[in-house]
Amino acid sequence: MPTKIRVRFAPSPTGPLHIGGVRTALYNYLFAKKNKGTFVLRIEDTDQNRYVQGAEQYIIDALNWCQIPFDEGPGKEGAFGPYRQSERQHLYKKYADVLIERGKAYYAFDTTEKLDFHRKNHEEQGKTFIYNWHNRLKLDNSLSMMPEEVQRRITAGEDYVIRFLTPPDEKLTLLDTVRGTMIIDTNVLDDKVLFKSDGMPTYHLANIVDDHLMEITHVIRGEEWLPSLALHQQLYDAFEWKAPEFAHLPLIMKPVGKGKLSKRDGEKLGFPVFPLSWKESDGYKEKGYFPEAVINFLALLGWNPGTEQEVFTLEELVELFTLERVQKSGARFDPDKTKWYNQHYLQEKNNFELIPAFQELLSKHGVLNQDAHHLEKIISLIKERATFVSDFWELSNYFFTGPTFYEDKAVKKQWKEESSEIMNNLLPVLNAIEDFSSLTIERIVKDWITSQDYSFGKVMPPLRLVIVGDMKGPHIFDIIALIGKEPTMQRIKTAIAVLT
Ligand code: GLU
Numbered sequence: 001m002p003t004k005i006r007v008r009f010a011p012s013p014t015g016p017l018h019i020g021g022v023r024t025a026l027y028n029y030l031f032a033k034k035n036k037g038t039f040v041l042r043i044e045d046t047d048q049n050r051y052v053q054g055a056e057q058y059i060i061d062a063l064n065w066c067q068i069p070f071d072e073g074p075g076k077e078g079a080f081g082p083y084r085q086s087e088r089q090h091l092y093k094k095y096a097d098v099l100i101e102r103g104k105a106y107y108a109f110d111t112t113e114k115l116d117f118h119r120k121n122h123e124e125q126g127k128t129f130i131y132n133w134h135n136r137l138k139l140d141n142s143l144s145m146m147p148e149e150v151q152r153r154i155t156a157g158e159d160y161v162i163r164f165l166t167p168p169d170e171k172l173t174l175l176d177t178v179r180g181t182m183i184i185d186t187n188v189l190d191d192k193v194l195f196k197s198d199g200m201p202t203y204h205l206a207n208i209v210d211d212h213l214m215e216i217t218h219v220i221r222g223e224e225w226l227p228s229l230a231l232h233q234q235l236y237d238a239f240e241w242k243a244p245e246f247a248h249l250p251l252i253m254k255p256v257g258k259g260k261l262s263k264r265d266g267e268k269l270g271f272p273v274f275p276l277s278w279k280e281s282d283g284y285k286e287k288g289y290f291p292e293a294v295i296n297f298l299a300l301l302g303w304n305p306g307t308e309q310e311v312f313t314l315e316e317l318v319e320l321f322t323l324e325r326v327q328k329s330g331a332r333f334d335p336d337k338t339k340w341y342n343q344h345y346l347q348e349k350n351n352f353e354l355i356p357a358f359q360e361l362l363s364k365h366g367v368l369n370q371d372a373h374h375l376e377k378i379i380s381l382i383k384e385r386a387t388f389v390s391d392f393w394e395l396s397n398y399f400f401t402g403p404t405f406y407e408d409k410a411v412k413k414q415w416k417e418e419s420s421e422i423m424n425n426l427l428p429v430l431n432a433i434e435d436f437s438s439l440t441i442e443r444i445v446k447d448w449i450t451s452q453d454y455s456f457g458k459v460m461p462p463l464r465l466v467i468v469g470d471m472k473g474p475h476i477f478d479i480i481a482l483i484g485k486e487p488t489m490q491r492i493k494t495a496i497a498v499l500t
Contacts, residue, residue, distance in 0.1 A: 005037025007218050009063075009070065010207065012044045013055035016278035017062050020222060020252045020261065023298045027249060028220050029068040030299070030321035040214060041073030043084040044207065046200045056084075062275040062283075066291050067314060080214040085206050092201035095209050095239070096162045096194055104238040105194060107160045108141040109153055130190045133168040162195035164204075164231060164238075174229050177247040177323045184230045192231050204228060208235045211244055220247045220323070247323045250302045253330040261333045271335040284338075288388035290349075293341035302331040311344060343387040351379040357389040365393055367400045377482055381474040395473075399482060402491045403469025406499060410470045414461040420500040422459055423466060423492050425452070430492075436485045442477040466495035 009025040011017060017025075032039035041063070043056050056074065063069055072078030082088055099105035108131075115129075118139075122129040129135075136143055141163070142150045154160065170186040194205040201209070211219060226248045236243035252261045255269060263281075266273035275294065276283035284294050296312055304327070305312075305320045312320070346354075355375050362370060382395040406415075429448045433441055449459050464476050467488065473479055480488050 005035040006216050007032050008040040008042050008216050010042045010044050011059055014050040015052050016058050016274045019273050022275050026298050030317050033318040034321050038071045041070035045086045046206050105162050105164050106142045108163050109160050110140045132190045159197040161193045163191040164194055166191050178326045212241050216244050218245045223248045223251050251330040253332045255333050288390045289342050290345045292345045296341050297338045339387050351376045358392050361393055398468045407470035410465050414465050415499050419462040420496050438477040438481040466492050
């Protein structure tokens, strides 16, 4: 039987999920679904100092909002739980001990002060202190002291950590689906801490043990973890476990200039960097983005289908996604493109679906109790000019209230000497129309214009001006029909009084 594909998204709950984290989750999700596998959420909360209240729930809410829910994880117990590392704490020590027994790791008693001293000392000489082959025998650890002394210190309850014993002079071959083969010289690696004096494993140990115990087949994560790959590969070898396949996703780059996308870029250029709001920062959701748009732009931030296609449903992404098509080089974040996607998905939405959000927006402007069918018609007229539902007010306010002012330039250009008289003459024509529908109004008004020997240019622009307040908006007879006969006539009278 082929092995079942299992992937995991393993965030540390140290704050809100950044949009880059959502992309990692998305690629894991797509890979899992494409291969009929399982998408696991594992909360890596072994670092108690960096734990942030609410962050775990935020992560779960964000995945759900993006419509990329996990199959197993906190609250969705599968056969591999618990899924919070803090609840698995009892598991890790025995694995650290296995490494000690096999001579792959050692106890180190160096105090923080001592290590700081060495670091400083090295810095002063323009060097970097690395705890590894070239100095470990001169430091306070089980490699440099007699076994009895080690035992004595442990029994006496002295603080110690467990470090990985990196073998010198080896060339490690590392494999990554995105980057291919990499060769690393072990002499440049340090002896990373695997187990801390507070009784907690470090990220490295817990991560490898859990990926193994949870039968993870593919590790898909951000490029910032690539430097850890050498240690992780060595840990798998030391345990004699089969390593999963690795795929490190490219960095997401700033919209302009060099470097990684940061929260600051969002603040500076006015786009969200979180999926949902966090403290004072609005997320994509609160800014009015549809999850489909977010998923779509994230999917293409480091992956491409090999065709020109840009718009994908989640199902299509699942169908097309492969790790082989993930790029190596950084992916530039393009805030305009994110808007473009939203605009696209807004156009695709059924108008009735947009009504609740529209109603909410209207109520903020004091417009209440609008008939759903009426709103649907308004949406159908304005939607194509909108990127977000929040644009609807700007685009539609004149449907609900008459102009409070008339735009200066338009008045100067369109309101002529004879405009008042023409508008006044139009009143009885409108009043006589029984079927007040766009087509009928248009036919009757146009016939009237011709019969009076007016030019269209003398009637139509002033008419728009008095109804809308400026020259914008969709087809004027559509607007008039929706506003209704009485309010239309009232607007004409008001304008005559104000503009003449
Ligand atoms: N806990 C790590 C993080 O916060 C997980 C890295 C990994 O996927 O191995 O991203």
